[in-house]
Amino acid sequence: MARDYFQLQDKIALITGASSGLGAHFAGVLAEAGATVVLAARRSDKLAEQVAAIEHSGGAASAVSMDVTDPDSVDRAFTRVAEDIGNIDILVNNAGVADDPIRFLDTGEEEWQRIVETNLNGAWRVARAGARHMAAAGVAGSIVNIASVYGLRTGAMKVAYNVSKAGVVQLTKSMAVELCREQIRVNALCPGWFLTDLNREYFESERGERYIRTIPARRMGLMEDLTAPLLLLASNAAGGYMTGSALTVDGGIAESPV
Ligand SMILES: NC(=O)c1ccc[n+]([C@@H]2O[C@H](COP(=O)([O-])OP(=O)(O)OC[C@H]3O[C@@H](n4cnc5c(N)ncnc54)[C@H](OP(=O)(O)O)[C@@H]3O)[C@@H](O)[C@H]2O)c1
Known part of the structure; x- marks a missing residue:
């Protein structure tokens, strides 16, 4: 039945970067759809606040500490979830960082490494761990990698971020191609701009406001704009056939004239 498509009862979902912003929203959405959610990030106090909010709304949630730049930390977190909660059905691979706009000629080693290590290497590390756990448990799971519209087109003075998200x-x-045979679907969600700690300073500045006026939709995204797209990719609504897609939710940025 169409109305059952988004039901996630009996599913276990792990969301990285869930201590704030998009990840915290995604965790709340999946919990509301019935999933048992595990929120992962480094800041345990922020994770505890998000877990409490979900529990307060009647959801089932817990937290696990994870630094996506540290292979041992990622492995430990996945093992803990498997032992304490069960096999994950859904992985939202969301942890990420952004850089201030910088000219390519001024790009430094340290900043390049920081962005790529978290956004690309970290995403790969987490995706691999999630896929390995799903495959070993025989779970027909769903992995949603959070990329960006800048993985599809080029943001000005954002070379490291653009490259990291194109990599995602x-x-x-x-x-997606390889994991089809394991019944694991892998899709990317490519948001435009949503106000979070990642970009608050910029979008609350005059330059940021000017940029917003160039978005075809003439506004930033609202968290609710991401709810159904996330559920589509995470749930059985996409059937077994939607895999390898990059779904934009961006107010038209990806298709806007340069
Ligand atoms: N906001 C947007 O407009 C937008 C647009 C396109 C794509 N995105 C993507 O959406 C994702 C979430 O961003 P956001 O806007 O929600 O930003 P945010 O509020 O700053 O959240 C980033 C999250 O990533 C976590 N994180 C960062 N480094 C980590 C690490 N080494 N290990 C584990 N967790 C780490 C942070 O948790 P801790 O600091 O507690 O570890 C935090 O929970 C990112 O991948 C971002 O690129 C955002």
């Missing part, structure tokens, strides 16, 4: 889109497609 290709990671998604490469995984």
Whole structure:
């Protein structure tokens, strides 16, 4: 039945970068749809606040500490979830960082490494751990990699971020092809701009406000704009056939004239 498509009862979902912003929203959405959610990030106090909010709304949630730049931390977190909660059905691979706009000629080693290590290497590390756990448990799961519209088109003075997110889109497609035989779907969600700690300073500045006026939709995204797209990719609504896609939710940025 169409109305049952988004039901996630009996599913276990792990969301990385769930201590704030999009990840916290995604955790709340999946819990509301009935999933048992596990929120992962580094800041345990922020995770505890999000877990309490979900529990307060009647959802089932817990937290696990994870630094996506540390292979041992990622492995430990996945093992803990498997032992304490069960096999994950849904992975939302969302942890990420952004850089201030910088000219390519001024790009430094340290900043390049920080962005790529978290957004691309971290996403790969987490996706691989999730896929390995799903495959070993024989779970027909769903992995949603959070890329960006800048994985599909070029944001000005954002070379490291653009490259890291383009990598996440290709990671998604490469995984999707191989993991079909394991019944694991892998898709990318490519948001435009949503107000979070990642970009608050910029979008509350005059330059940020000017940029918003160039978005075809003439506004930033609202968290609710991501709810149904996330559920589509995470749930059985996409059947077994939607895999390797990069779904934009961006107010038209990806298709807007340069
Ligand atoms: N906001 C937007 O407009 C937008 C647009 C397109 C794509 N995105 C993507 O959406 C994702 C979430 O961003 P957001 O806007 O929600 O930003 P945010 O509020 O700053 O959240 C980023 C999350 O990533 C976590 N994180 C960062 N580094 C980590 C690490 N090394 N290990 C584990 N967790 C880490 C942070 O948790 P801790 O600091 O507690 O570890 C936090 O929970 C990112 O991948 C971002 O690129 C955002």
